[in-house]
């Protein structure tokens with residue numbers, strides 16, 4: 001079994017507290033931790049790039065730079081050709097200054113880098129400019145150095161955090177290193193897995209530096225990484241009534257595809273029955289394309305009432321629009337006290353009329369950052385600066401489980417519980433993917449999951465199905481391509 005801290009995620013403040021606990025509580029000197037961090041990163045370098053012998057190490061002014069100096073020294077002692085570029089002159093005391101002195105004493109030349117100078121020839125760059133201490137956007141000359149490293153065309157190994165990425169939030173306030181591998185130390189930083197992080201970190205590995213399990217047992221993580229999961233097998237005496245009845249409401253003129261995808265995903269995610277309430281004009285095409293979906297004309301709220309009486313879970317929003325038709329259906333659906341997944345225009349209408357939302361039932365809201373911003377009354381950039389805060393604040397405000405979509409989707413519950421999805425790929429940034437997720441989560445609710453379970457399991461299945469489907473290529477990936485792998489993953493047929 002994996003150690004618990006392997007999927008625990010921490011804020012930067014918590015990681016710093018873990019560092020302190022190792023130093024003060026366990027009596028391991030900070031310099032020794034730095035040496036172990038450098039050794040772990042150097043071992044990863046050799047494992048991932050066994051042919052590399054010539055490296056350039058870029059060291060910043062703090063302890064992240066200290067890790068870099070000690071890695072440079074270890075590589076030099078192992079017979080590598082090592083160039084070290086420092087952002088600052090040697091100064092002061094402390095572990096980083098000691099590491100630099102040790103590096104120079106060991107025979108490694110350290111050169112101060114000045115803007116405009118070419119980078120040394122190297123087969124790999126080690127980024128040790130900034131770690132958890134990043135306090136502002138990298139300015140000159142660091143910004144130019146970061147851009148030069150990114151443009152070098154050779155692999156980049158980032159120590160602890162790709163420089164320029166805020167390890168607390170996953171936001172880059174300015175330029176940031178785009179690494180191939182990030183070896184992170186002691187505690188997994190929550191900001192390495194969401195927002196802009198996936199564009200910067202490359203693969204992420206955690207090095208726990210030989211510290212004992214007790215160190216993490218004393219710390220309550222801020223969040224967790226989702227783990228692969230499925231539903232248990234169906235009982236042998238199952239009948240369709242036991243797997244729930246999802247009613248999808250949406251599909252204004254011109255958006256029939258959204259409800260078809262949502263409904264089909266609900267079927268493929270195991271709902272016993274799936275009905276669709278939509279514009280009458282969509283019925284022939286829906287019936288022809290997917291006869292398992294029970295498509296109903298809903299020209300107004302009255303037509304919805306008998307459908308609501310039979311449904312056990314509602315999925316409201318795909319293609320709903322924000323016009324009079326959509327608004328009337330939305331109001332009626334909100335009044336029915338059924339478990340609910342609200343997406344797309346279902347959320348935009350909620351942003352317009354938040355007081356309509358009173359509930360005592362399981363609810364999952366699935367906003368992308370733009371919808372989240374509308375619900376919070378801020379702009380999308382504010383959501384991007386701290387996705388954790390945005391997701392938590394929405395969950396608390398609406399008393400609902402919130403899925404904040406985008407690279408590294410977040411699942412937040414009222415009270416602060418939060419999971420981060422480590423799967424998914426840029427191919428999934430295409431039309432219909434959100435409709436699919438809504439249908440999957442609704443189907444899981446219909447099969448007896450709580451809102452928290454349905455959201456986490458649904459996000460995980462959706463992203464992993466996306467990764468399976470993207471083996472055929474990210475560009476050109478269609479939402480419908482996820483349905484076959486989704487079914488296999490849900491049934492535990494793919495690891």
Ligand SMILES: NC(=O)C1=CN([C@@H]2O[C@H](COP(=O)(O)OP(=O)(O)OC[C@H]3O[C@@H](n4cnc5c(N)ncnc54)[C@H](O)[C@@H]3O)[C@@H](O)[C@H]2O)[C@@H](O)CC1
Nearest residue numbers: 019030034062063064130131132133134135136137138160
């Ligand atoms: N003893 C410990 O606490 C350990 C720390 N470790 C390393 O230490 C790092 C944290 O070290 P620090 O707290 O010294 O922080 P950093 O080394 O990440 O950066 C802090 C330094 O960079 C400067 N700085 C920050 N942002 C800047 C910007 N945008 N432009 C210019 N200068 C900027 C700060 O003024 C400060 O001098 C970790 O990420 C990790 O790599 C590891 O060695 C493991 C043990």
Ligand SMILES: [K+]
Nearest residue numbers: 127130161163
């Ligand atoms: K770094």
